Amino acid sequence: xxxxxxxxxxxxxxxxxxxxxxxxxxxxxxxxxxxxxxxxxxxxxxxxxxxxxxxxxxxxxx
Numbered sequence: 001x002x003x004x005x006x007x008x009x010x011x012x013x014x015x016x017x018x019x020x021x022x023x024x025x026x027x028x029x030x031x032x033x034x035x036x037x038x039x040x041x042x043x044x045x046x047x048x049x050x051x052x053x054x055x056x057x058x059x060x061x062x
Contacts, residue, residue, distance in 0.1 A: 002046070003048075006060050007059060008059070015034055016034060018031045020050035021050075023049050023053045024049065024050050026045055028040045
């Protein structure tokens with residue numbers, strides 16, 4: 001069963017640079033300004049580092 005990363009926008013404060021973007025080992029997360037991060041599913045390896053790191057739990061690996 002393949003897991004998929006999701007962004008829970010209602011939990012993301014969108015008022016700062018997302019710290020999880022820097023944690024991604026393959027550069028699958030990006031952010032414009034203070035908006036919620038975007039996921040490049042072609043790059044994402046479903047490692048869970050970003051979802052474990054996010055202090056607001058706005059990134060979820062299902």
